[in-house]
Amino acid sequence: MTNPLLSVRDLHAYYGRAHILQGVSFAMAPGEVVALVGRNGAGKSTTMKTIMGLVPVSSGDVAFNGQPIAGREPFEIARRGLGYVPEERRIFSELTVLENLAVGERPPRPDAPRWTPEQLFVLFPNLGRMRERPGGQMSGGEQQMLTIARTLMGNPKLVLLDEPSEGLAPVIIEEMAKAILKLKTEGLSVLICEQNLHFARLVASRALVMEKGVIRFDGAMETLMTDHSIRERYLAV
Amino acid sequence: MEFLVIQSLNGLASASSLFLVASGLSIIFGVTRIVNFAHGSFYMLGAYIAVTIIAAIGGQDALGFWTGILLAALIVALIGALVEVVILRRIYAAPELFQLLATFGVVLMIQDITLAIWGPEDKLGPRAPGFRSFVMIMGSRFPSYELFLIVVGPVVLLALWLLFNRTRWGTLVRAATLDREMVGALGVNQRLLFTSVFMFGSFLAGLGGALQLPREAVTLHMDLAMITEVFVVVVVGGLGSITGAYLAAVLIGLVHAFGIVLFPKSTLVLAFLVMAIVLVVKPYGLLGRKPSGHAARGQAIPEPLLSPADRPTKLLGAAVLAVLILLPPFLGDYGVTFMTELVIFALFAASLHFVMGPGGMHSFGHAAYFGLGAYGAALAVQWLAAPMAVGLLISPLAAGLAGLLFGWFCVRLSGVYLAMLTLAFAQIAWATAFQWVEITGGDNGILGVWPSEWAKPKLVYFYLALALAGAGIMALRHLIFSPFGFALRASRDALLRAEATGLNVQQLQWAGFTIAAVLAGLAGGLFAFFKGSVFPTYLSIPKSVDALLMVLLGGVQTVSGPIAGAFVFAGLEEQLVRITAYWRFVLGLIIVLLVMLFPKGLAGSVLAWRERQSGDRS
Ligand SMILES: Nc1ncnc2c1ncn2[C@@H]1O[C@H](COP(=O)(O)OP(=O)(O)OP(=O)(O)O)[C@@H](O)[C@H]1O
Ligand SMILES: [Mg+2]
Numbered sequence A: 001m002t003n004p005l006l007s008v009r010d011l012h013a014y015y016g017r018a019h020i021l022q023g024v025s026f027a028m029a030p031g032e033v034v035a036l037v038g039r040n041g042a043g044k045s046t047t048m049k050t051i052m053g054l055v056p057v058s059s060g061d062v063a064f065n066g067q068p069i070a071g072r073e074p075f076e077i078a079r080r081g082l083g084y085v086p087e088e089r090r091i092f093s094e095l096t097v098l099e100n101l102a103v104g105e106r107p108p109r110p111d112a113p114r115w116t117p118e119q120l121f122v123l124f125p126n127l128g129r130m131r132e133r134p135g136g137q138m139s140g141g142e143q144q145m146l147t148i149a150r151t152l153m154g155n156p157k158l159v160l161l162d163e164p165s166e167g168l169a170p171v172i173i174e175e176m177a178k179a180i181l182k183l184k185t186e187g188l189s190v191l192i193c194e195q196n197l198h199f200a201r202l203v204a205s206r207a208l209v210m211e212k213g214v215i216r217f218d219g220a221m222e223t224l225m226t227d228h229s230i231r232e233r234y235l236a237v
Numbered sequence B: 001m002e003f004l005v006i007q008s009l010n011g012l013a014s015a016s017s018l019f020l021v022a023s024g025l026s027i028i029f030g031v032t033r034i035v036n037f038a039h040g041s042f043y044m045l046g047a048y049i050a051v052t053i054i055a056a057i058g059g060q061d062a063l064g065f066w067t068g069i070l071l072a073a074l075i076v077a078l079i080g081a082l083v084e085v086v087i088l089r090r091i092y093a094a095p096e097l098f099q100l101l102a103t104f105g106v107v108l109m110i111q112d113i114t115l116a117i118w119g120p121e122d123k124l125g126p127r128a129p130g131f132r133s134f135v136m137i138m139g140s141r142f143p144s145y146e147l148f149l150i151v152v153g154p155v156v157l158l159a160l161w162l163l164f165n166r167t168r169w170g171t172l173v174r175a176a177t178l179d180r181e182m183v184g185a186l187g188v189n190q191r192l193l194f195t196s197v198f199m200f201g202s203f204l205a206g207l208g209g210a211l212q213l214p215r216e217a218v219t220l221h222m223d224l225a226m227i228t229e230v231f232v233v234v235v236v237g238g239l240g241s242i243t244g245a246y247l248a249a250v251l252i253g254l255v256h257a258f259g260i261v262l263f264p265k266s267t268l269v270l271a272f273l274v275m276a277i278v279l280v281v282k283p284y285g286l287l288g289r290k291p292s293g294h295a296a297r298g299q300a301i302p303e304p305l306l307s308p309a310d311r312p313t314k315l316l317g318a319a320v321l322a323v324l325i326l327l328p329p330f331l332g333d334y335g336v337t338f339m340t341e342l343v344i345f346a347l348f349a350a351s352l353h354f355v356m357g358p359g360g361m362h363s364f365g366h367a368a369y370f371g372l373g374a375y376g377a378a379l380a381v382q383w384l385a386a387p388m389a390v391g392l393l394i395s396p397l398a399a400g401l402a403g404l405l406f407g408w409f410c411v412r413l414s415g416v417y418l419a420m421l422t423l424a425f426a427q428i429a430w431a432t433a434f435q436w437v438e439i440t441g442g443d444n445g446i447l448g449v450w451p452s453e454w455a456k457p458k459l460v461y462f463y464l465a466l467a468l469a470g471a472g473i474m475a476l477r478h479l480i481f482s483p484f485g486f487a488l489r490a491s492r493d494a495l496l497r498a499e500a501t502g503l504n505v506q507q508l509q510w511a512g513f514t515i516a517a518v519l520a521g522l523a524g525g526l527f528a529f530f531k532g533s534v535f536p537t538y539l540s541i542p543k544s545v546d547a548l549l550m551v552l553l554g555g556v557q558t559v560s561g562p563i564a565g566a567f568v569f570a571g572l573e574e575q576l577v578r579i580t581a582y583w584r585f586v587l588g589l590i591i592v593l594l595v596m597l598f599p600k601g602l603a604g605s606v607l608a609w610r611e612r613q614s615g616d617r618s
Helices: A044-052 A074-079 A097-104 A117-123 A140-152 A170-185 A197-203 A221-226 A228-234 B002-032 B039-057 B062-086 B096-118 B144-166 B168-178 B180-185 B190-211 B222-237 B242-262 B264-281 B293-297 B311-326 B333-356 B367-384 B388-410 B415-435 B458-480 B483-493 B495-500 B505-531 B541-554 B561-569 B572-579 B583-597 B602-617
Strands: A006-015 A018-028 A033-038 A059-064 A082-085 A158-162 A189-193 A206-211 A214-220 B134-137 B140-143
Touching (some): A018 A059, A033 A044, A044 A074, A044 A158, A074 A082, A097 A140, A097 B168, A117 A140, A140 A158, A140 A170, A170 A189, A214 A228, B002 B190, B002 B222, B002 B242, B039 B096, B039 B222, B096 B222, B096 B541, B134 B144, B140 B144, B168 B180, B222 B264, B242 B264, B264 B388, B264 B415, B333 B561, B367 B505, B367 B541, B458 B483
Antiparallel strands (some): A006 A018, A006 A059, A206 A214, B134 B140
16 A cells, blocks of 8 residues: 555554554555454454554554654644544543533644534534533433544544444434445545444445454455355354 | 621631632542642642742732732742642552652652741731721621632632633543543643643642731641641542532531630531531532542552462561561660561551551551550550550550441542541541640640550560560451451452442441551550650651551552561651751652652562563563
8 A cells, every 4th residue: 555544563562461462454545444343352442542542552563644653642643633432432421512522622634624513513413402411411322423523523534433333223323324424525534443244334345354463354345245254254253 | 696697707718718729639639630638738838938929029019919929829830830740740640549648748848848948937928908907797897808718719619610611721621530531532632731730729729828828827837737628628528529619618617617616625626527427428528429430440450469478478577577586685775676666667557558458448547546546555544544454455445446436437438538538537536636635635745654564674565566566467467368358358359249249348348447447556555655655646647658658668469568668667757857857858759759669669569570570481
């Protein structure tokens, strides 16, 4: 890949003494939406946290936009245009929707779409109807939308989206998929962790399959969907 | 009626400074999760610096005076920033008790710096221009400055509300209070935010101190006096709640104003009684909430397993014991005295370790039980002419009863709340010893608490102390590895699971708390007969900190740690006092450096190192 937006090379990370990431390598081109799939505990979330600087890199390289970011602090990484939407959502429960968005707000950057609360309320109409509601009093789906919107307020170039469909009703998942495709047309790149293959297929054209801390498959989403043996080996429970 | 109104106004006036300092502490705690012991020191510095600045710029006119007050608060803010950047920033990941300890180190350092700059005499500040007169209220003369202060409280409360709800900085601070890691992942520079929060909190403390100038003399005791009251206020109001802090400040202010007239001897006790009552009804304070979610999770530092000593450690222990038994006859009086103190402290430290390590309860007021044991013995000797043997029986009994009483409240809380509550109880005990002069002799203590004739020779008393302390320590060790100890540790490590398996966690902890108090009391009794006297300082905060230092020096994770810690610590303070007049500064510096360099304690660091070694090999 020439000029990848994100490139991860031989990344290792630990929780205490547990060796979780055991040499993760992949790259993403600008504008791509890539799905990262794998069994529970494979290390998908840890990959995202390590890229984001929330889990220390023990060895390996991470480059974003051609610049090394391994070892940088999360806030520096975020300021370079990497957005992170955590699995547990982590809404500021006592802050209103607008305040949650305000925390995520960063100055616009020339090479990424620029977001305002009003634009986000077009993308997620539900949020626009509860601007003053505290985050703690929202449904799971609404919180999921808010956490994505909050990250978009930072005008990122690439968003790491950890299991956006988790625990959501099918209708909401549809809505979420539409929103993500919309983001893609705006020029945003997305790395998305998913258990739900159906959902992953709706939004991503490429898939990475992770098992025990390494990427075992890197190829087109369609290949993954048609190749029964890969799914059998790395995804079936 | 007049009495009611005037005392209420007095209470409201003193509530304002209390609120300024308490809100600063609360804001800092909210974001950094550090209970800043040095907050009272910032308050004191605000007052001292204001005296100097106003004198320098000639604060006779209103402009000079108010500029001086504001400048003083700003300088304190800068000092706060310095403390945060140099010290606290490095220990945000350390266990909360270490953080509390480090900030206590800062308290000690600031005490001596203040002493060095301003000297030991109290300072009188100028009166406030424009507020020097009195107003007549129901026929009484009431100082107009007090009225001004009454207004300050609500005005600051309103200003804080606007700041936190109407500015971006305020929004970020509130967000960081809920989940600071997430705020960082959204691109906010946490360091800058933390430093600015610390500066702002320090500013409030400095302002509170400077505003006290026209009311009272500036003294070197303002720091600890203020910080204990502030702990009471934030615990009563609910940590992290600004409005709660104001309500609590008013409540405590009123309790003081009326208490000083109605029960002049028991003002301190009164405030703590109010706190105890509030905590029974609302464990997390008037407006506080049980910590939850990511804010609470940030503190869960798993305690490593406590395993019985391995062979080398056992051999070392046996060797130390042999030295303790065989060496003293060859030492002079000084050496034997030193060893006696050491042995007593080892028991004191081991008892604290028992509550903290296996019990998982962070006591910041363990000196209460040591001191009550000492007073129990001394009072028995003084008033009942009891012999030493009876005194030594009464010591653990008295301390155990206090542990039973205080523990009942304490086990209902956890974490820093528990630490602050234990500290408050220790202050009650201290205040009682200090203020109840008829019985305890107050500051002069009780003298003539000598051992029975047979135990008078220093060597004999040493062996007596060794036997009793050794038995106490062995008993604790035995308990730790008994079913009771396992259950206690199980409840510490997984509260919910322990409860699910049918353990009554609170009762277990209550028992653990009381047992520790009993043995601390025994140590106190031994100490009383050893010194021949008791003083209120035996129950004071610095004494509790001594014990904490011993335990943390040694490491909470090992059973032998606190004993090693006691050995390292014993006499350190005395040696320091001998070497320099500024021993507090040196001790404070040592504490801060220890916490920064060995966040796991000395023994803990050795263990971690050993584990790393074996980990690398495997
Ligand atoms: N904070 C932590 N401390 C210790 N171990 C952890 C921690 N978080 C995750 N792990 C472990 O690391 C491994 C990888 O976890 P990770 O969350 O990355 O998995 P995942 O692929 O995202 O799984 P899931 O699909 O369930 O979200 C798991 O074995 C997990 O138990
Ligand atoms: Mg995950």
